[in-house]
Amino acid sequence: MRFTYTEVQEMTNSFERVLGEGGFGVVYHGCINGTQQVAVKLLSQSSSQGYKHFKAEVELLMRVHHINLVSLVGYCDEGDHLALIYEYMSNGDLKQHISGNRGGFVLSWETRLKIAANVALGLEYLHIGCKPAMVHRDIKCTNILLDEHYQAKLADFGLSRSFSTGSETYVSTVVAGTPGYLDPE
Template sequence: MTNNFEIVVGEGGFGVVCHGTVNGSEQVAVKLLSQSSTQGYKEFKAEVDLLLRVHHTNLVSLVGYCDERDHLALIYEYAPNGDLRQHLSGTGGRFVVNWCTRLGIATEAALVGGETHVSTVIAGTPGYLDPEYYQTSRLGEKSDVYSFGIVLLEMITNQPVNNRNRRNSHITQWVGSALRGGDIAKIMDPKLNGDYDSRSAWRALELAVSCVDPTSVKRPTMSQVIIELKECIVSENSRRNMSSLSSPEVSMAFDSGMVPKAR
């Protein structure tokens, strides 16, 4: 299927991801469980069970899996246009997605349907897991909110979730430290070149920070998250509409009045 694991397209906490084909033409991504992975068979089975039940336009679908003794692999549909991370960074000749598009993607992702669940088996990449899990060994709806908040911080900052070369290695620590300076320009993805509404940026950032609160009861619900993100989009669209209708001189005067004071 992978031609002896010829093309590696990514790597996560589970292991390497290779390009492959099935039925001679359908492209797939094959995620192989590495021997050094912190995940084991229980986590592998939990991910299979989850992906068989969850279907969403912003999530790759599970095509199949391999479960042969020590050989474990998950087979996903292939995303030829790249993943979100590649579109945030503009790698491979891709355009960097703008702020309004990022808010739209976040809103669509927040609309994932499904029943509230409580699980005792975890699966996923390190850094996205609810810290309360380590005390309770249980995951619930607010655990999903935490993981979503981590993704939202990635979309806002274009920073990796874990970076050992960074003084504050985890993204929540890095954002928390940067927030104390009160300058949102140092937090927002520099690839955006300042092209965003400051009010919507602050609102999205504050929302993400509330989602990753260490105490789950202090986090918003996903319904509240959706409302806040839609308000951010309204604010950003208003700025874009005003910019397109105004002359350069008027735009400069308007923008200077809407930049919030440092918090």
């Protein structure tokens, strides 16, 4: 769904509650029609990622759907105002739980294993289930979100790319991702 900037302001109650912040911009809590909770990622004017990554994420999430990938509910593309509207993940990101920033609650080993398996299933879908196959290029704890049942979903697809189909001769060698989370290759 496409939303106007005025609708984005209304759903976030004028950007009242911040959920997090990343390279793209600030993520706000929102509500559509007073019932459906959402996360609204608003592009910062100082963002180094900009329109290119916004467009890449919208295009990818419009064509891929999997239980372990965060769902795109809508977007706003109105002048300088760019926003991505996602399903709301009530238990935040994995980093909050690993670092102890969620009230000291420690994840059980069973829950940790479930999260790892969910992430692996999401990656398997991107690598094998998608045609053409996709590579995320920014897997890290802050991009693994948890719902109310601690089901993990991958988020932040702005750096994602399609795998080579074999017939292509060009291979990108540009480094992309977050320092500290890049494969050594």
